[in-house]
Amino acid sequence: MRHGKRFLALLLGIFTAAGLLAGPGTAGARPESTSAPDWSGTWSASVMRAGGGLVPNWSLEGFENQTVRQVVRVSHGGAAVRIRLSNVYGHAPLTVTGATIARSAGGAAVRPDSLRHVTFGRSPSVVIPAGAEVASDLAPLRVEQLGSVTVTVYFAEPTGPATFHADARATSYRAAGDHRADHDGNAFSDTTRSWYYLSGVEVAGVPAPRDAVVAFGNSITGGTASTPDANNRYPDELAERLAAGGRPRPVLNAGISGNRVITDCVGEKALTRFARDALDQPRVGTVIVLQGINDIGFSEIEDFPCSPNPEVTSAELIAGHRELIHRARARGIEVIGATLLPYKGAFYYSERGERVRDELNRWIRTSGEYDAVVDLDRHLAAPADQDRLDPAYDSGDHLHPSDAGYHAMAEAVAPLVACPRPLDAAALTR
Structure with a gap:
């Protein structure tokens, strides 16, 4: 009976805090x-x-x-x-x-x-x-x-x-x-x-503050080529991995297939949607950024899937990533950079694009500007050709991982997000 009273008291408190017992809600x-x-x-x-x-x-x-x-x-x-x-x-x-x-x-x-x-x-x-x-x-x-x-x-x-x-x-x-x-x-x-x-x-009654993880990216974050209805996207696999390790954290998927960093295409560009889709999520404490391959690849294809498709440089992509880092830091949010996966053999692969990918990945790894880095490029590369996805992780299009590849991504990310990092008191009051 005591357990029942405790649950009812908790639920009553949640109702009151949510405003359901105090008056109507608002839209915005x-x-x-x-x-x-x-x-x-x-x-x-x-x-x-x-x-x-x-x-x-x-x-x-x-x-x-x-x-x-x-x-x-x-x-x-x-x-x-x-x-x-x-x-x-x-x-x-x-x-x-x-x-x-x-x-x-x-x-x-x-x-x-x-x-x-x-x-x-x-x-x-x-x-x-x-x-x-x-x-x-x-x-x-x-x-x-x-x-x-x-x-x-x-x-x-x-x-x-x-x-x-x-x-x-x-x-x-x-x-x-x-x-x-x-x-x-x-x-x-x-x-x-x-x-x-x-x-x-959203759920109520979660005790830990600012512990949500947002996976921000394109189709590789969204889970393209994963088995439908199986929840094998890498953010889903990450949530499973954290729960199995006894350190569960909310994991939110902010991926859009075809999305780019600095140019609108499929969905608004990352620089436009970052606040709404990542930073404004309730209790977000960590954002993982995996973005840029579509900026590189689509710039090699005229009028596909949208126009214009300007030729992009690594300097432009680095500037875009720096802006995302700056915005996250201003909100007291940890930001983790993920290197771009190999894509040799993909429909929009080019040698010029590969040079841009290598330059961006080198900056992500060595600049020290991200709070932490997960090197997905090296985790998922083929042993015999570092510019290709490992066949064990390739869905078949040489761009998107398979279910096994998404699982490997989550395994690589999990150690970096197993514990929310301490945030300063001012950030916790946001």
């Missing part, structure tokens, strides 16, 4: 309140404007009188949960008629006893202004470490083109009509491998 570009220290990110997706490239998706057509069900695996557990929905790239206000969250039962099904209706300022619906993001109220659902949760959102009114994440490596589901409270997945006959509007899941 990134909602903040006195409850912010009680929330920690446990899953994230970096969003982008609607588009038809990369993988088939529903972003351009949007939704009307349709329900979208999305399954995500969290990296860290908590006593309660809330979701973030983004209309950052919307051209008009987005009406969310209603939403639910539940523990996954496989595919589009959910566990009936776990289904919770999500509210926004105590209302089942919310209107998200164009260019904004909203956090829901607290939902009293205990979330288990490395557990899968299902977020279901119903759109009664036309949404227009959807803010989304293209290459999710996970199946999302769509049904005609309102099926947000369905337990089985029978109505969800349409599928895609993108995420829509869902930009984050």
